[in-house]
Amino acid sequence: MTALIIVLCIILITIVLVQIGRVTELTAQIKGEREVMRDSSKWNGWISLGFLVVFLVSVFVSAWHYKNEMLGYGPHAAASQHGGALDSMFNLTLIFTGIVFVLTHIALFWYAYKYRWRENRKAEFIAHDNRLEMIWTAVPAVVMTFLVVRGLDAWNTVMADVGSDEDYIEIEAIGQQFNWIIRYPGSDGKLGARDYKLTSANNQVGQDFTDRKNWDDVIVGQEMYLPVGKKVRVRIIAKDVLHNFYLPQFRVKMDAVPGMPTYFVFTPIKTTAEYRNELRKYPEYNEPYDKADPTGPKRWEKFEYELACAELCGKGHYSMKRILRVVSQEEFDAWYKNEPSYYVSQIRGKDDDPNKGKVLDIDPVEVPQPADQDTTKKEPTK
C-alpha cells in the first residue's frame, strides 16, 4: 500500500514538473527571447544578492549558536597540555580563512548581481592582468608559509616521543573488534613482552608470561585512570583490523595497526572533576543527563572522558567506548594499588601458566598461615 502511494506520488510529481516545464516554455515563446532574458537577469540578480546576505548571516548566526563546539573555546577547551597549541592553530586558521571566505563570497555574488545581463550593455574586454596575478599568488603564499611554519612547529612538538630521561608512565591500548584492552605496566613500570601467537581465551593480549615484566602487568576494567599532570605514553596496537585510539577532549588520535605498534604522548592537565566543574558554567550542561528523568543528575555531573575508535573497524565500530578518569596522583596511586596483576590473579598456577611448577619470587611466601587467610588474592609487592 505504502509502495503504491509512493509510486503514485512520483508519477504525480513527474506530471506536475513536466507541466511546469511546458507552461514556462510556452510563456517564454509568447514573451519572446529578450523579455525572458530581462526577467531572468532581474530575478536571478536579486536572488544572488539575497542568497549572499542570507548565507553570510546564517554562517555567522550558526557559528555563534554552536560557539561552544569551537575548539579551544568554553566547554570545548583541551584537557591536555599539547591541546591548546592545536586549538590555537585551528583558530588562527579560522581567522585567515574566515576573512577570505567572506570577501570572496561578497565579491562573487555582488559581481554576479552588479554585472548581470542588461540589454545594450557590453562586457569589458579584460583578458589578464599580470600584476594582479602576482599579488594574488604572493599573498596566499605568504599566509600559507606562516600557517605551515606554525603548524609544523606544533606538530613536531606534539608528536615527539618521550626522551630517555623523562618521567612518564607507559600504558598499552589494544584495539580489537569491538572494544579496547588497556594494559598497565604494574609496579616495575614496564610492559611485558607480547607475542600474538600466544593469544588465547585466557590471554587476550598474548602476554608472554615467561617474561617477568609481564608478571605484574594489569589489565584494567571498563574504567581506566590516569594521574593529572603526568606524561603518558600510550603504546597503541590492534589485534585484528585497524582501529584508532581517540580521546577527543585530549586532542589525541592515532591509528592502531596490527603488527606495528604506534604511540601517542600526552599530559592530561584537567581532572575529570575539574572538567565537570568547567562544564557546569554552561547552560546546556545543566540540562538533565537523561531527558526522561528531568530531576535526575545533570549532564555535567555525569560527564566522563571517553575513549572512542576513529577508524572504521566493522559493524560495531561506533560502540568501542571506554571511560577514562583523570584523577590526582594520590587517587591514582590508591586505584592502581588495588588493581590485581593479570598474571597473578588469572594465570598463575593454572594449566596455561608456562611457569607452572617453578617457584617465582612474586609467589606468596610459603609460610604456615592461619587457616582463615585467603592467599589467592594476594597482591605482588608494589
Added chain:
Amino acid sequence: MAHAVTATETLEEKLTQELGYDDHFHEHHHGDKYQSNFLTTYIFSTDHKIIGRQFLITGIFWALMGAAMSIVFRLQLGFPEADMAWLQPILGKWIQVNDAGIGKLDPEFYYSLVTIHGTVLVFFVLTAGLSGTFSNLLIPLQVGARDMASPLLNAFSYWFFFLASVVMFLSLFLSTGPFSGGWTAYPPLSALPQASDGSGAGMTMWIVAMALFVVSALLGGINYVTTVLNLRTKGMNLWRMPLTIWAFFITAILGVLSFPVLLSGVLLLMFDRSMGTSFYLSEIVVGGQILDRVGGSPILFQHLFWFLGHPEVYIIILPAMGIVSEVLSVHARKPIFGYRAMVLSILAIAFLSFIVWAHHMFMSGVNPFISNFFVVFTLIIAVPSAVKVFNWISTIYGSNIRFTAASLFAVGFVSMFISGGLTGIFLGNSAIDIQLHDTYFVVAHFHIVMGIAAFFGMFAGIYHWFPKMFGRFMNETLGKIHFWGTLIGAYAIFWPMHYTGMAGVPRRYYDGGASFEAFRHFTELNQFITIAAIVVFFLQVIFVINFFYSIFSGRKSTTKNPWGANTLEWTTPIHAGHGNWPGNIPTVQRWSYDYGKGGEEFIPQYVPLKEGEHDHGH
C-alpha cells in the same frame, strides 16, 4: 539576433570552405557503414558523442543509486528511533523488524551503504560520469577532430565501465551484503572475511568491479591524451585550447599515471585474500583465530590507495574547473581572466597532487617526520587554487553575465570550491588534523569541495552542452529551481557538519555517536541535515525528469551556436553525424576567448586575425 546568427553561419561556412582542412571526409563517408541500425548507432557505437552520452546516462543512474543510499543512512542518523519497516520491500533482511513491528537498519548494511555510496560517487559518477562524459563529448569537438584517436578503444572504455557497473550492482544482492569496509577499503578489514560479512564475496566483487573500472579509465585516458596531442586541427596550438581541453588533458594524464597504482594495490589485496600472501597482514588474531601471516603492513595499502586516491580528487575536480571556466566565460561574454595563469595553475595542481597523498595518513602511524613534507606540499596547493578562484571572480567582474542554469551552476561551483577549499587548509595542517581527522569536519570538507562542487561543474556542463548532445534545450525554469534549491540545500546539509566535526564526532558511526557523552547532543542538527538531504534529493529528481523529458520533447535548438560561443563544437551541425563536420574541418585562427573584443560580442576561433590584431592565447 536571428539575422546576426544567419550572418555568422554564412561566414562560418565561407571560412570553413576557404580555410578549413579538407581530409576528403565526404568522399569516403556516405553514411557510416558501422552505424547502420539502432544497435550499432546507440549501443555499440564508436562515435565519441554517443559514448559520451552513454557515460552520462550510466553516471546519472549511479548518481541516483548513490543518492538514494545516502537518504537511507541519513534517515538512520537523523531519526534513529524511526520505524524503517516500510523499506523492507526494497532492503529485505537488512531491515530487522523487532517484535513490536519496528524496523531497524542493520548496522552491517549501514556500513555497506556508506561504502557503496562513496565508491560509486567517487568512481562511477564523478570520474566516469563527469570526465568520461565531457572528455568524450568535447575533446574531439573542441580540438577539431573527427573522433577519438582510437574510437574502438573508446567504446571498450565505456563497456568496461558498464561491466564494472554490472558487477558492482550485482554485489548489492549478495546474501552477505555488499562490501562494507569504507570506500578506501583499508585492510585488514577488507582482507579478512572473518572480520566483516561485507569482506567476503562483497569485497571480491568490489575488487573485480574496481579492476574493470581501472581498465576503463586507462583506455579512456590514453585515448584522451593521444587525441589532444595528435588530432588537433590546424592552428589549434596548445595555448589556443579552451580550458576544458586543458583540464581534460591533464586529468587524463593524472588518471593514466595513478590508476595503475590503485590496480596493483587491489591486486595485492586480492592475493592476500585468496592466495595466502601477507602484503598487508601481520600478527593478526581475528575471531579467536591466530593467522600465520607476518611481515606485511596495512600502511602499504594506504600508500598505494592514496597514491591514486589523492590525484583522484583532482581527476574529479579538474574537469569541473575546466567546464566552469568555459561556461562562465561564454555566458559572461568576457574572456576568462588570466588564461595562462589558469593553465599554469592546472599544471601546478596536477603536479602537486602526486606528492601530497600521505596527508590522508597523518594519523595512520607513518613516521611523524615524513608528515612535514606532506604538510608543506599540501598547503602549497592552496596557492594555485586561490589563483583560480580570483580569476573566476575577475571573469565575472565587468562582464554582462547571462543567468542561465549553466552559468548559475558555474557561479555556484566557485562558491562551493571556496567554502570547501578553505577547510582543506585546516585539514592539510597535520597539527589541526590530529583532532579533525576522521570526523564530520572531513565529511563536510570533501563533500563540499569535490562532491557538490564537482556536481555543480557537471550540471553546468550538462545544461550548457545539452543542445550539442541532443539538439534540444533543457527547461530553464526547472533548471533555475534546481540550481537555487540545490545551492541552498547542499549548504544546509554540509555546513552544519563542520560544527559536529569540531565537536569531534567521528564519521562512520552507525548511531551518530549517541552512546558518547561528547557526541550525542546533535539530535536536532542531525534531523535538520537529514531533512535537507531529502529535499535536495527531490531537487535532483527535478533535474532527472527535466533531463529525460527534454531529450525527447525539449525546446528544439534552431541554430548551430545557441550561446554565441567561440569554440569549434558549435560549428558542427545541430545533429552531427559520426565524423562531426560534414565537409572540411574548420581551422583555428585564434584562442577561444575573444568575447567582447573590439566591440564584437564574440569572435569564433575559425575567424582569422585582423591585420595587426593580437592573439591573446598565442
